[in-house]
């Protein structure tokens with residue numbers, strides 16, 4: 001038997017195509033790139049989480065001279081979400097990036113490790129959520145299901 005996995009996402013041309021809520025979350029993620037500490041890669045990532053009650057929770061990447069200790073923006077945002085001790089669910093996360101070297105004109109998808117972390121929180125909350133991606137400019141991806149980003153995932157049910 002052959003099974004096929006499909007991932008659905010929307011592609012938009014500009015910020016105008018988003019809802020006001022999505023647009024302001026993405027703009028917040030872009031702002032958060034300015035709070036990144038990324039002196040080594042000079043790749044500044046910002047994330048912003050929107051909870052069901054309208055709270056916005058921020059994250060940005062934090063690097064270290066000991067390279068493997070780098071924290072991705074998504075991981076910082078999720079840790080920050082937990083720190084808020086909220087019982088709210090996550091509605092969306094927006095992620096953006098910029099670099100000193102060139103204009104990033106395509107969406108920057110979360111790395112594999114971040115997908116694992118983003119998924120864990122969806123499992124914990126028992127609620128899927130949306131992922132919004134854009135570089136500094138260019139197309140915007142809206143992925144309605146974070147779970148779709150990591151099919152056949154390892155989770156607590158495997159332990």
Ligand code: THU
Pocket residue numbers: 038041043044045060061062063070071072073074109110111114
């Ligand atoms: N980075 C993130 O913040 N999120 C990702 O999903 C991919 C990579 C950061 C880690 C590192 O500080 C820089 O981007 C370059 O890899």
